[in-house]
Amino acid sequence: MDVTEKVLEVMRAEGQPLNAGKIAELGGLERKAVDKAMTQLKKEEKIVSPKRCYWTPA
Template sequence: MEITDKVLEVLRAQGEPLNAGKIAELGGLDRKEVDKAMTRLKKEGRIVSPKRCYWTPA
């Protein structure tokens, strides 16, 4: 499973907007890897930001 899939899985499981630090904490992932994955997900349009610095699946 790719890191992007893990990030999306954590976001879907929580059901609320999360910031990168919380995603890393809940998923047991490295923060830098989460940041890279989120950048890719943003470019692909797979996550959206309902408020500054918080993300949710598109």
């Protein structure tokens, strides 16, 4: 499982908007890797932001 899949899995499991720091903490991932994965997910429109700095699956 790559980092982008892990980020989406953590977001779906939590069921509420999360910021990158919380995703890294819950998923046991490095913050830098989460930021990179989230950038890719934003470009692919797989995540959306309901409020500033918090993200949820699209």
